[in-house]
Amino acid sequence: MTQLPSPAASLWRDTVDTSAAAEFLALDRDVDCDVAVVGAGYAGLHAAMTFADAGLDTVVLEAGPIGIGGSGRNGGVVSAKFRRSFVDLASSHGVETARRMYAISRDSVDHLTATLDRFDLTDVGFQKVGALKCAHNRRAFDHAVEEATWLQDTLGETGLHVLSRDAVEAETGSRDFVGGMLQDQAGTIQPLSYLSGLATALSNRGISIRTQSPVLSVTEAGGHVLLQTPGGCVRARQVLMATNAYSSLTSAGKALSRCVVPFRSAMIATDILPPSLNAKLLPKARSYTETRRMMRWFRKVDGRILFGGRGALGAVDSPAAFHRLERAMTAIFPDLRDVPIARRWSGHVALTFDGLPQAGSISDRIGYAIGFNGAGVAMSGYVGAQQARRMTGHPVDLSLIARGNLAPVPFFAFRAIGVRAVTFGYETLDALGL
Template sequence: MTVLLPPEAESLWAASAPAAPDLPALAGDLKVDTVVVGAGFCGLHAALALAGAGQSVAVLDAGSLGLGGSGRNGGVVSAKFRRSYRDIAASHGLDTARTMHEIAQASVVHLIATLQRFGLEAGFERTGALKCAHTEAAFAHAREEADWLRATLGERDLRVLDRQETEAETGSRDFCGAVLAGQGGVIQPLRYLRALAAAVAREGVAVHPRTPVLDLSERGAEVQLRVPGGTVTAGRVLLATNAYSSLTPATGRVRRMLVPFRSAMIATEPLPADLDAILCPKGRSYTETRRMMRWFRKVDGRLLFGGRGALGAVDAPAAFTRLEAAMRRIFPALEGIAIDKRWSGHVALTFDALPQAGKLSDRVFYAAGFNGTGVAMSGLVGHRMGQLIAGADPELSLILRARPPEVPFFGLRAVGVRGVTAWFEMLDALGR
């Protein structure tokens, strides 16, 4: 079987990260207590939890370390879900919203604790996250949401900024105001992933990149996974392949739970000193409130600008053209500044805009669907799924599903994504 891997991302991260640890592809047969399929943030944190519980563990990945979403995302560390806590409270009750809020906050704490535990150098800075409103109506909604979070969930690390303060924070006059959340931050994701993989290997976990799982079958008390170099036998399996679950049939059931959505990123050349001093001077992560949301941040004196809606082939020129036009509209001062890097990757969306994890059978588990907020969240969910597989009862609230969900009308998902994208882009153009 030929496995069609995505091309390596010619990203800002790849240009600045240390070399990946020298970890071999699997050659021969292997037997362990638990196999984790997918060496991203989720899978590696799950492996750490399992090894910490005394299990023998192997992590298998189809590509090189960081080829998937964990190595090519924007490096935004956030304590949130794509779905708002007010919406969760309305649908599932206030107690559940509080628990989900605690999980989100814990995800950032867990990431920081991991960096400290292993002494990982990953460029993490707890700079805060700024949500920038593109209309007065959006600003009013953001203020109301901040008031609700303070009054109902006890958030104290929120500050509302007016138009002038937002301009000083961003260097753009495009926003009516903003809400600053102090919990978030930024990280170099590929550097983090490679350092984490090396730490996992030092803990005695067998980490094997370039080892695609071609087939998975349950045979009595064991699960057998066929790889190009042999067979891996285990008592349990965790599928942590997220938006890249279509690479082989072995993760086909996870694939049917998700809608992959391309996210594109561009990075400017190093900015002149005068622009570097004005644009995003505090180094936070920044998002805007348009339906086709864009985000931006500064990295080593460059502006990194990203967004969703990159339909079609990976690294399609039209996606980057639209993204560059949006960047220059928000930041007119960048006229004449060249784009140095362009890359894209998949985000895994779910039908209810929340991550999902659980069991496909008594021996096969899964975790996926981080909806673009997974740098911290996927690590915590992986850690807690590792604990669950090892016999503990960690808190996962709405993330833990009683049965595997599937995307309705799965075969039409690409048509649906294109239709929703076109509709949202029209509404944004009208200022609605």
């Protein structure tokens, strides 16, 4: 068994309200149920909710505490998008497929907000404030405008707004950008509060959530699926695997682990800003991305700047990755050079070969939902719920997300070499301003 990551010393753990959180215990006996869900992230919990809505006795198994994986570590950006653009999807698969994927992306955000309303999750910091893509050069800006025009003309997008250099400077407090594109259908959330609140709401409905219970093996026998944990065995009629970037923790997720490349995403959070800087930097507290190939993102949370990006492999936090983030942050925001960093943390993103999530069946009784490519706060919950609907016999159209078979990463054994080569190439091109 691969060692679990340590709980992230993150801004989210500093600020999550656990006063009303349910207490979750490890599995300590054998149990029978209709459905077992492996993984208590957004995908797993939303799937469990959907199974329970269908009247099925559901057990959720989590290898560590709630929030140990990506759902408790991410940047809290709620977006209606995929890693690949809709223009790219139209080019590869046709306009009608791109239109369906566009609808799915918007449905995912609506699904998240409906969940917040359903369970009265009012203390998770959700704000639908929009997302601003900041262009670092004229070519990137022209491309963003061209893409926005295509979205408006072809897919009927109405929530996009072109911003000038001066408007982006007013929005960000930085003169590093030549313009930008504001999308209304996006927002921010306290991701660990959202996850914890959702887990508590499901527990209060009678769904059994067992933490510190890694699934060591999955075996089909006698019309059931047997899931062995250190404390007991779960016998279920169906199983949904929702282990995402942490599928390699045990041999039970071996097949899924070959479908994704775990890529470490790092984040830093500053001390609380002085009042003058707080007023100047990111005054509207949206989510923000830049257009360099090694894309960074940033947002403001309770008077602090949160700055993140990808660029590391390996099982532990990388000081070098954090240093790169700090240099990138102060290059964009020179005013932050003397502001101390209060928190540094990271987590794994599950990258797929085609840049899209994957949901399907391993067998007649075992389904899966994985591979959210760093854009899963809304999408993973939606896909988990839709895959659960599919497993309970409802017609579901997940378009390109639905897979007939597992889709392993080609040349999987060389994944680390490939990712490092791509990362180095992107960093070089960014440094050259290309």
